[in-house]
Amino acid sequence: xxxxxxxxxxxxxxxxxxxxxxxxxxxxxxxxxxxxxxxxxxxxxxxxxxxxxxxxxxxxxxxxxxxxxxxxxxxxxxxxxxxxxxxxxxxxxxxxxxxxxxxxxxxxxxxxxxxxxxxxxxxxxxxxxxxxxxxxxxxxxxxxxxxxxxxxxxxxxxxxxxxxxxxxxxxxxxxxxxxxxxxxxxxxxxxxxxxxxxxxxxx
Numbered sequence: 001x002x003x004x005x006x007x008x009x010x011x012x013x014x015x016x017x018x019x020x021x022x023x024x025x026x027x028x029x030x031x032x033x034x035x036x037x038x039x040x041x042x043x044x045x046x047x048x049x050x051x052x053x054x055x056x057x058x059x060x061x062x063x064x065x066x067x068x069x070x071x072x073x074x075x076x077x078x079x080x081x082x083x084x085x086x087x088x089x090x091x092x093x094x095x096x097x098x099x100x101x102x103x104x105x106x107x108x109x110x111x112x113x114x115x116x117x118x119x120x121x122x123x124x125x126x127x128x129x130x131x132x133x134x135x136x137x138x139x140x141x142x143x144x145x146x147x148x149x150x151x152x153x154x155x156x157x158x159x160x161x162x163x164x165x166x167x168x169x170x171x172x173x174x175x176x177x178x179x180x181x182x183x184x185x186x187x188x189x190x191x192x193x194x195x196x197x198x199x200x201x202x203x
Contacts, residue, residue, distance in 0.1 A: 018037065019034060019037050019038060019041065019055065019058055019059055019062075020058050020059070020062040021062075022034045022036075022037055023038075023058070023059045023062040023063040023066065024062040024063065024065060024066035024069075025066060026063070026066065026116075026117070027062075027063045027064070027065075027066030027067040027069075027070060027116055027117055027120065028066045028067075028069050028070045028073070028117060028120075029070070029117060034059050034062075034063060035145075035148065035163065038055060038059050038145065038148065039148060039152065039160050039163055040160070041055050042055065042148065042149055042152040042153075042160075043152055043156065043157060043160055046152070046153065046156065052149055052153070055149075056142075056145050056146055056149055059141075059145050060138065060141045060142050060145050060146075063110075063116070063137075063141050063145075064110075064134060064137040064138050064141055066117075067110075067116055067117065067120040067133075067137050068120075068130075068133075068134065068137075070117050070120035070121050070124065071120050071121070071123050071124040071128075071130070071133060072124060073121060073124065074120065074121035074122060074123065074124025074125040075124035075125065075127065076124075078121055078124060078125040103132045103133075103135070103136040104136070105119055105122075105123075106119050106120075106123060106128075106132075106133055106136035106137055106140065107136040107137075107139055107140040108140070110136065110137050110139070110140025110141045110144065111140040111141075111143055111144045116137075116140075116141075120133075120137075148163060151163070
């Protein structure tokens with residue numbers, strides 16, 4: 001039995017509320033994604049549209065509420081810890097980061113394999129405004145879990161096998177995605193700098 005299955009066994013004490021509890025806590029600190037429970041539930045609910053919508057609402061809302069707890073944790077204790085250890089300069093960078101890329105960063109983390117909880121902590125530490133934080137989270141999580149429901153509805157167990165592969169390799173996929181975003185950003189900076197190089201006066 002893998003570590004994900006062992007963790008899910010612990011949450012079984014919550015009975016029918018297990019999906020919401022797993023989704024809520026995953027957005028704060030625990031490592032098991034709610035998709036591990038959500039996807040098989042979607043397969044079992046095929047043909048029952050009200051139940052599918054209910055599952056989508058539960059997993060989406062509980063995840064965003066969990067991220068809000070992570071936001072407050074980052075805001076309350078993350079900031080004080082950085083100040084305590086003399087890392088105030090990083091707080092300024094986090095504030096600039098969340099002001100410039102906050103909503104997009106939260107949306108990408110909510111939709112992609114990038115750990116959603118980490119961006120929630122960072123948003124709190126960077127003092128990001130709560131309304132855009134929640135809006136980006138709802139949009140990203142809603143699209144992710146909604147897309148999974150649509151794919152299960154169209155392709156059934158075949159889609160489940162593919163998505164389970166993604167879940168088993170989510171850390172690798174997150175690293176690849178982050179590397180791709182970094183390369184894209186550096187390429188854009190290089191491309192943008194060509195104009196300034198061309199217009200610079202020759203010596």
